[in-house]
Amino acid sequence: MEVAVPDQVPAQALALRSLVTASQTVELALAEVSVPAPGPHEVVVRVEAAPVNPSDLGLLFAGADLSQVTAAGTPSRPVVTAPLPAGAARAAAARVGQSLPAGNEGAGTVVAAGASDAAQALLGKLVAVAGGGMYAQYRRVPAAACLELPAGATAADGAASFVNPMTALGMVATMRREGHTALVHTAAASNLGQMLNRLCIEDQIPLVSIVRSAAQAELLRAAGARWVCDSTAATFRADLTEALAETRATIAFDAIGGGRMASDILNAMEAAISAGAEFSRYGSAVHKQVYIYGSLDRGPTELTRGFGLAWGVGGWLLTPFLRQAGPEEVARMRQRVAAGLTTTFASRYTGEVTLAGALSVDAIAVYGRQATGQKYLITPNA
Amino acid sequence: MEVAVPDQVPAQALALRSLVTASQTVELALAEVSVPAPGPHEVVVRVEAAPVNPSDLGLLFAGADLSQVTAAGTPSRPVVTAPLPAGAARAAAARVGQSLPAGNEGAGTVVAAGASDAAQALLGKLVAVAGGGMYAQYRRVPAAACLELPAGATAADGAASFVNPMTALGMVATMRREGHTALVHTAAASNLGQMLNRLCIEDQIPLVSIVRSAAQAELLRAAGARWVCDSTAATFRADLTEALAETRATIAFDAIGGGRMASDILNAMEAAISAGAEFSRYGSAVHKQVYIYGSLDRGPTELTRGFGLAWGVGGWLLTPFLRQAGPEEVARMRQRVAAGLTTTFASRYTGEVTLAGALSVDAIAVYGRQATGQKYLITPNA
Numbered sequence: 001m002e003v004a005v006p007d008q009v010p011a012q013a014l015a016l017r018s019l020v021t022a023s024q025t026v027e028l029a030l031a032e033v034s035v036p037a038p039g040p041h042e043v044v045v046r047v048e049a050a051p052v053n054p055s056d057l058g059l060l061f062a063g064a065d066l067s068q069v070t071a072a073g074t075p076s077r078p079v080v081t082a083p084l085p086a087g088a089a090r091a092a093a094a095r096v097g098q099s100l101p102a103g104n105e106g107a108g109t110v111v112a113a114g115a116s117d118a119a120q121a122l123l124g125k126l127v128a129v130a131g132g133g134m135y136a137q138y139r140r141v142p143a144a145a146c147l148e149l150p151a152g153a154t155a156a157d158g159a160a161s162f163v164n165p166m167t168a169l170g171m172v173a174t175m176r177r178e179g180h181t182a183l184v185h186t187a188a189a190s191n192l193g194q195m196l197n198r199l200c201i202e203d204q205i206p207l208v209s210i211v212r213s214a215a216q217a218e219l220l221r222a223a224g225a226r227w228v229c230d231s232t233a234a235t236f237r238a239d240l241t242e243a244l245a246e247t248r249a250t251i252a253f254d255a256i257g258g259g260r261m262a263s264d265i266l267n268a269m270e271a272a273i274s275a276g277a278e279f280s281r282y283g284s285a286v287h288k289q290v291y292i293y294g295s296l297d298r299g300p301t302e303l304t305r306g307f308g309l310a311w312g313v314g315g316w317l318l319t320p321f322l323r324q325a326g327p328e329e330v331a332r333m334r335q336r337v338a339a340g341l342t343t344t345f346a347s348r349y350t351g352e353v354t355l356a357g358a359l360s361v362d363a364i365a366v367y368g369r370q371a372t373g374q375k376y377l378i379t380p381n382a
Numbered sequence: 383m384e385v386a387v388p389d390q391v392p393a394q395a396l397a398l399r400s401l402v403t404a405s406q407t408v409e410l411a412l413a414e415v416s417v418p419a420p421g422p423h424e425v426v427v428r429v430e431a432a433p434v435n436p437s438d439l440g441l442l443f444a445g446a447d448l449s450q451v452t453a454a455g456t457p458s459r460p461v462v463t464a465p466l467p468a469g470a471a472r473a474a475a476a477r478v479g480q481s482l483p484a485g486n487e488g489a490g491t492v493v494a495a496g497a498s499d500a501a502q503a504l505l506g507k508l509v510a511v512a513g514g515g516m517y518a519q520y521r522r523v524p525a526a527a528c529l530e531l532p533a534g535a536t537a538a539d540g541a542a543s544f545v546n547p548m549t550a551l552g553m554v555a556t557m558r559r560e561g562h563t564a565l566v567h568t569a570a571a572s573n574l575g576q577m578l579n580r581l582c583i584e585d586q587i588p589l590v591s592i593v594r595s596a597a598q599a600e601l602l603r604a605a606g607a608r609w610v611c612d613s614t615a616a617t618f619r620a621d622l623t624e625a626l627a628e629t630r631a632t633i634a635f636d637a638i639g640g641g642r643m644a645s646d647i648l649n650a651m652e653a654a655i656s657a658g659a660e661f662s663r664y665g666s667a668v669h670k671q672v673y674i675y676g677s678l679d680r681g682p683t684e685l686t687r688g689f690g691l692a693w694g695v696g697g698w699l700l701t702p703f704l705r706q707a708g709p710e711e712v713a714r715m716r717q718r719v720a721a722g723l724t725t726t727f728a729s730r731y732t733g734e735v736t737l738a739g740a741l742s743v744d745a746i747a748v749y750g751r752q753a754t755g756q757k758y759l760i761t762p763n764a
Contacts, residue, residue, distance in 0.1 A: 058664075094656065250409040257687060274476070282440075282699055296689070303683040305639060305674070306473060315691030317664055346633055 007213055008036055008111040009044060014380070017099045017137035018060050024089040026064045029079045030100065030361055035138040040114040041142050043122050048155035050106030050134040051347060052358070052367045052376040053163050054190075054255070054294055060102050062095070063088030063298070066368040071361050078359040101133030103378070107149065107158035111138070119143040126155060130162035135355060137380045147334055153341050154379060156349070160191075163318065165337040165345040166330075167293070168196045170321045171253050171331075172205060178289065182206035184244070184252035186261055187296055188228070189216035189349050191375050197225050198344045206247035208241070210261070231261070237268060244272035253316065258297030262290040262313050262380045263304050270307035283308015291316035296370055349377040390493045391417055391426060397518035397761065398737055399481045400442050406471040407625045408446045410741055411461040413481065417520040422496040425504050425525050427479070428436015430537035432516040433490030433729060434482065434740070434758040436572075436637070436676060437547050442484050444477070444682070445470030448750040453743050455648045468516045483515030485760070487529065489540035493520070494726040501525040501613060512544035517737060519762045529716055534724050538759060542573075542729040547719040548712075549675070550578045550727075553635050554587060555711075560671065562718070564588035566626070566634035567679060568643055571598035573757050578605050579728045586630035613643070619650060626654035634697065640679030644672040644695050645686050645760070651655050652689035673698035678752055731759040 019027045027139040028149040044341050064082035073079035084092060107128040127146035133139055149158040175183045185196055188209030200207035201224050208227040209220050217228045227243040229236060243249075250273075252265045259288050264308040277284065288307060303313065322330050337345050351374075353363050358378050367376040394414050401409045419632050420426050427628040434442075455461035466474060495501040509528035515521055531540040532678035557565045563649040567578055570591030582589035593599050599610045609619060609625040625631075627684050632655075634647045651670040659666065670689060675698040685695065704712050719727050733756075735745050749758040 014432040087688070094659070094662075197620075263682070278475070280476075281449030285702065292687070293691070298687075300645070301687060303679075303685070303695075305471070305677070305683060305697075309675070310702065312694055312696030313685075314694030314696075315687075315693040319664075320667065320692065 001197065008046065009138065011216055012366065013137035014355055015035070015133065016102055016358065018062070018090045018102050019099045020062050020089075022086075022096050024084045024086075025081045026062045026084060026092075027079060027081045028060065029073065030077055030355055030359070032252065033136070034092075034173045038112050038114040038140055040116045041119055041141055041143050042114045043110045043119050043127075043146060044112035044138055044140050045108045045129055045146070046111045047106045047136055047139055047380045048108040048382075049132055049159035050103045050378045050380065051160040051163075051349070052103065052378060053104060053160070054296075054370050055163055055340075056102060056104055056366065057370065058295075059100060061333075061368060062092040066364060069361050069368075070362055071359075076356055078356055080359050080364065091338060093177070101136065103135030104132060104162060105130040106134035106312075107154075107155040107161070107379075108139075108381075110146070114143070116143065121148055122148065125149075126153070126158065128161040129160040129254060133187040134382065135358070135378055137355070143321060149278040150338055150341060157346070157379060158340050160347040161337050161341060161345065164192045164195055165340075166317050166322065166333060166348060167192060168199050168317055169333045169336065170325075171196065171316075172203065173325065173333075174291070174316070174321065175251050178251060180249070180289075182208070182249035184208040184210065184246040184249050184265055186210045186252070186253075187212070187255040187294070188225075188261065189213075189219055190255065192255075194220070194223060195224055195345055195347075204342055205250060208240070208243045208247055208249050210265075217263075228325060237264060240268040241262065241271045244268050245275060248272075250286060250288050254290055254292050255294030256297045256301035257292045257295040258301055260302050260304070261297075262292060262301055264294050266307040268309055280308075283310065283312055285310055289314075293317065347375065349375050351376045352382070354378070354382055355380045391520065392419060393658070395519035396421055397515065398484055398740065400444070400484050401479070401481045402444050402466070402471075402474045402477050406466045407463045408444045408466060408474075409461060409463045410442065410460055411455065412737055415518070418522045420494050420496040420501065420522055423501055423525050424496045424499045424522055425492045425501050425509075425528060426494035426520055426522050427488075427490045427511055427528070428493045429488045429518055429521055429762045430490040430764075431479055431541035432485045432760045432762065433542040433731070433737070434760060435486060435542070436678075436752050437545055438484060438486055439750065439752065440677075443750060444474040448746060451743050451746055451750075453741075454685070460738055462743065462746065468520060471617075479624055483518065485517030485587060487512040487542060488516035488521075489537040489545040490521075490763075491537075492528070496525070498525065504528055504530065507531075508540065510534070510540035510543040513643065517740070517762065519737070521645060529720060532723060535638055538731070539723050541759060543719050543723060543727065544576045546577055546729060547722075547727040548704065548715060549574060549700050550581050551715045551718065552700055552707075553578065553698075554581060554585065554713075555707065556673070556698070556703065557587070557633050561631060562631070562633040562671075564590070564629040564631035564760055566590040566592065566631050566647055567637075568592040568605075568613075568634070569594070569637035569676070572600055572637065573597075576602070576605060577727060579605055584726055588631060590622070590625045590629055590631050592647075604613055615715075619646060622646065622650040623653045623657075624638050626650050627657060630654075631698075632668060632670050636672055636674050637676030638679050639674045639677040640681035640683055642684050642686070643679075644674060644683055647672055648689040648693055648695075649686065662690070665692065667692055669693065671696075675699065690754075694731075729757065731757050734756045734761055734764070736760070736764055737762045
């Protein structure tokens with residue numbers, strides 16, 4: 001038995017799609033797609049809010065040159081295209097010709113549910129889902145993938161309840177699992193960085209926040225951050241070394257990726273560890289780790305190896321972390337997020353756009369830049 | 383009761399010392415030092431052969447500019463000095479004014495032994511020791527640190543029985559421990575590289591050897607290497623990707639450190655893994671690892687991150703590996719080395735020098751360059 005709310009669920013609805021073409025461009029458009037009926041253990045969610053996270057941009061734009069976006073189509077069915085630089089085109093070769101849905105996460109109302117008890121229990125409820133393809137008016141997902149929002153929470157409150165909160169919790173869990181007791185975060189004035197700051201204050205974990213302006217430093221300090229280093233300050237390396245000496249942080253999560261940030265952090269960690277220690281020909285024996293989880297700078301990562309031989313730099317991604325953590329740990333993490341949805345794990349938005357609005361050249365100029373503090377929310381049914 | 387062979391053990395003997403001065407130079411000289419009497423569990427070894435390994439050069443020269451070596455002293459008591467570039471001087475700040483012994487390993491005859499049974503059992507025996515300070519005529523070491531050489535082996539055979547053999551075995555053990563089934567090695571025509579090639583043939587482990595000339599490629603192929611890639615060939619990246627596709631190697635040990643080698647390997651691994659696979663927005667989920675264990679190129683490591691997020695680059699050092707492996711595993715490894723001392727684990731030398739000879743400008747010009755295939759043996763008592 002399938003139970004739906006027929007007048008609420010249209011047969012067709014809009015979904016945002018990203019297509020890399022053989023002529024090395026990316027094309028974003030709205031597709032009219034069928035809204036599928038739920039299977040026994042599935043529900044259909046009317047998506048009311050979905051954030052544009054930095055982690056959505058790779059799939060959306062495939063590394064295109066966003067200074068060359070061109071618009072076509074109609075106001076209600078816009079089509080935007082942008083050319084891919086050669087490197088981006090090579091990296092996107094495997095997706096040429098595939099119209100891909102986008103949007104990692106979002107929240108909305110369950111408007112149809114399959115016959116199972118678990119699915120039925122969600123009917124009419126406001127849920128958050130990290131199912132991919134959330135930049136759509138309707139989305140069919142497994143009932144088990146839905147997190148029911150606590151009473152009083154809105155779809156906007158719950159829209160970003162997965163990627164950033166689970167990433168912040170995942171960073172802290174990785175820190176603990178690998179034997180560190182304090183951590184460093186770059187691009188730390190971001191929504192994620194502010195969230196991590198609140199989480200670390202709550203859990204009494206020393207956090208060194210690296211930001212890229214005095215204003216961002218001020219913002220974090222006002223939010224209670226104790227160790228904030230501004231990478232544009234002339235004293236940055238000394239400030240960082242001092243903060244690392246105080247916190248003994250030996251693990252960092254870096255959203256920048258390119259350039260010398262990872263190298264600067266490792267060298268400052270080594271300087272903080274070695275201060276006053278006796279000479280060791282291979283550097284300190286303390287393992288120093290930087291995980292690169294973002295790519296704000298897509299250029300090469302440059303490591304000036306003055307930090308001995310006990311070090312690692314590597315990629316970090318939420319999905320494999322969650323797979324390793326296992327379902328019980330993930331469930332505990334999600335419950336913690338639900339409890340702190342409007343406090344520790346709250347996101348703030350600087351703009352709201354419809355699906356069509358997300359495809360305007362002006363909106364892309366803002367959210368495509370990944371400027372710290374500029375976060376958009378897409379409201380597909382507004 | 384201490385048993386010695388008095389007429390064989392002088393009260394004073396020569397030892398090579400390295401000193402970084404406050405005026406940013408390194409000074410190498412021979413010091414006349416007391417030969418200490420062994421404690422109950424110790425022996426005194428007359429050092430007959432000690433190799434100059436790449437891993438000895440850092441302590442010997444402290445990163446000095448070897449194109450500016452100057453000689454002084456007398457033929458039997460030479461003193462050589464070389465200036466330290468600013469970066470090297472900073473890195474060596476903690477050893478300024480300390481006269482440091484050098485030479486990681488060597489072999490020789492036990493000429494005095496403490497009262498314990500273990501020490502006494504070694505009297506008169508030819509042993510290999512990795513005790514540090516082996517560029518000396520006599521060296522007091524714990525009896526437990528000595529590996530008795532098998533019958534028929536000479537001191538020259540046993541001199542390099544620790545660093546390179548244990549490193550080769552350690553690389554293979556690390557490969558297995560981290561779940562890989564094949565490996566990549568750079569600067570692979572080195573003594574270590576040739577040894578690793580023999581070991582991998584013996585253990586049937588696919589090995590991709592990266593070398594820096596056609597002649598080196600030929601040398602390895604003649605020694606039975608199946609996958610050899612010449613980084614100076616125009617087809618290098620394609621050759622490497624093909625070798626990685628065939629071997630499925632996802633771990634590499636890199637002696638070069640600086641430049642793009644680690645990056646090239648990771649990108650080629652990713653290309654080999656992704657060939658024919660469907661598009662994945664974050665790259666392959668297969669973890670790709672490069673360990674940097676040497677610094678033939680002291681310049682920055684440049685990573686062009688086209689290899690997804692499942693990757694790591696890190697330092698690798700024998701000592702912490704052995705500590706983690708534990709004494710039983712290390713004992714098994716040493717027994718395997720002893721059994722293969724003149725076959726799998728044999729080293730070849732292109733020159734033999736006395737302690738004074740090691741401090742000649744000509745010799746330093748050869749062994750200080752770390753040129754592949756140029757390996758010197760110091761014979762302190764010749």
